[in-house]
Amino acid sequence: MSAPTPSPDRTSDAAMSRRSFLRGCAAFGGLTALAASLAPLRELGELTSEQFLQKYYKEMTPEDMKKVLARIEREVQHQYGIRPHVRDLKPMDGVEFVYALNLTRCIGCRKCVHACVAENNQSRNPEIQYIRVLKMPHGSMDVEKGDHNYTDASVPEKGFFYMPVQCQQCKNPPCVKVCPVNATWQEKDGITVIDYDWCIGCRYCEAACPYFARRFNFTKPEIPPERLNTNMAYLGNRPRKQGVMEKCHFCIQRTRAGRYPACLEVCPVGARKFGNILDPNSEVSYILREKRVFIQLKEEMGTSPRFFYYFDK
Amino acid sequence: MNPLHQHPDGGNGVRTRYWLGGLTVGFLGLAAFFLVTANSQPAARPRIPLVDVKFLSTAPWRQTYVDLVKAKEDLSDYDCYACHDQKKPPVIRFDAAGKVLVPKEHANIVMGHGSHDRNNLCYNCHNEQNLTTLQVRDGNVVKFDNIPALCGSCHGPTLRDWEAGAHGRTSGYWDRSLGDPQRLVCANCHNPHAPRIPTREPAPPPHLLHGNPATPEAAEPAH
Incomplete structure (x- = not known):
């Protein structure tokens, strides 16, 4: 038996066989298609191995955290051209935060909504806001009757009251229970925080929250550099990325300082009060002791909010 | 019949080249298409105007006498005896309905303290013996820089709330060991002559991801 020799016809027809040419074409096309399908990964250009291998927040040593904060400062400077001051502020001892909001005073001017956006570096387009002000008819506490989108020329309108709603910092937070990766948890000063580097964007917490307090970054957040707040905290207002949740964190970068x-x-009307409920001389202690504290919003949910609504008269 | 499945030999080399050339062009076209679409940007979102910075201001609505002194501003409004005579307390005149007739020199004053229109006597708060001071109803004289003492002489529960920090505006530090809180006084928010807070223009409503009839400007495409 002699070794099979290539057909003289084929070798004379083309230097390359048709089969190997087609294979080459298919391989080239396939590789191109694969590369194209992986193209969205290029938007993760800032994802360094350092970030990819980052440890869980609660397992980080102070040295680890120092490196992480330096990385975040570098990334923010790269993206916005401004060097921020990023800190990892820990809860203070003997402090539990409580918020009290005076429904008699609130005039529905929505200044709190926009001050929050400016302080906490939320995306301006698409717009992400932690506070929604509900315009509600007198005589009802039914949030279903609340209007988010009122466009009155001046407020308050007669016959209505205004109820701002934001994260209630529940003592029994449903959002924390549903997180499959422990990217959100309650700290000992009562603030429920999110580690934006650990969040996988499943939005279970958004669905679990009865207050519509959590927001999702559907697209890459857009913040004009001149409106960036450079006083940042790791669990607070550092810029988020696409695909992670965020929410009110009682301005950790301010309140923990x-x-x-x-x-x-x-x-403008002093309707908002904040302080340490463990200090009997704080404003919030006085309010909860002396005032007609009417509701914890949806208290029948058993979430036990740390956000109280009260009335003057 | 598909020529690819034909046996290559037997005189159809031209057709084979024709097909191979066509396939090459096709694949290169696909590759080019993939590369171009991989680089393209997602569709531009509608433009959302940035909120007016006036809605971000934390400045108080009004300036009190103390603020004017601190800012070294014009205090001529408090120089009562530039016009009045120290020895002759000005006489208050009323119209037929019992309302105070505000003289034209004080036309900027709106008399609106209390919804019942009964607290309309200047000397309920101003001291007729010395117009540069104020007085409470028991005759105690109060200076212009001590407003809460005057207002609190009638509005006791409100003064109590204010002293506890539950009424009025506060800024600065909740933790008194780390810094001082800044308190505003009554006249920083309330006009003593017409204390009810006037209505205000609200900041814009939210722009939702998929459009909001309340904020139609977001429906315009970005440029």
Whole structure:
């Protein structure tokens, strides 16, 4: 038996056989299609191996955290051209935060909504806002009757009251229970936080929250650099990326440094009060003791909010 | 019949080249299409105007006497005896309905303290013996820089709330060991002559991801 020799016809017909040519074409086309299908990964250009291999927040040593904060500062500078000051502020001892909102005073001016956006570096387009102000008819506490989109020339309108709703910082938070990766948890000062580097964007928490407090970054957030707040915290207002959840965190970057939240400072009628409920001399202790504290919103849900609505008269 | 499945030999080399050339062009076209679409940007979102910075201001609505002194501003409004005579307390005149007739020199004052229109006497708060000071109803004199003492002489529960921090605006530090809170006084928000807070223009409503009839400007495409 002699070894089979290629047909003289084929070798004379083309230098390359038709089969191997077709294979080459198919392979080239397939590789091109694969590369094209992986193209969205290029938007993760900032995803370094350093970030990919980052440890879970609660397992990080101070040295690990230092490196992470330096990385975030680098990334923000790269993206916005401004060097931020990013800190990892821990809960203070003997402090549990409580928010009280005076429904008698609120005039529905929505300044808190926009002060929050400015403080916490939310995306301006698409717009992400942590606070929704409900315009509600007198005589009812039914949030179904609330209007988010009122466009009155001036507020308050007679016959209505205004109820701002934001994260209620529940003592029994349903959002934390449903998170499959422990990317959100309650800290000992009562603030429920999100690690934006750990969130997988499944939006279970958004569905679990009875207050519509959680927001999802459907697209890459857009913040004009001149409106970027450079005082940042890791669990707070550092810029988020596409595909992660965010929500009100009581302005961690301010409140854990002893300051009032931004929505409180901008409120023109002093309807918002904030403080340490474990301190009997704080404003919130006085309010819960002396005032007609009417509701914890949807208290029948058993979430036990740390956000109280009260009335003056 | 598909020529690819034909046996290659037997005189159809031209047709084979024709097909192979066509396939090459096809694949290259596909590759080019993939590369172009991989680089393209997602469809532009509608433009959303940035919120007016006036809605971000934390400044108080009004300036009190103390603020004017601090800012070294014009205090001529408080120089009562530039016009009035120290020895002759000005006489208050009323119309037929019992309302105070505001003289034209004080035309900027709107008399609106209380919805019942009964608290309409200047000397309920101003001191007729010395117009540069104020007085409470028991005769105690109060200076212009101590407003809460005057207002609180009638609005006791409100003064109590204000002292506890439950009424009025506060900014700065909730943790008094880390810094001082800044408190505003009554006249920073309330006009003493017409204390009810006037209505205001609200900031714009939310722009939703898929459009909101309340904010139609978001329906315009970006340029």
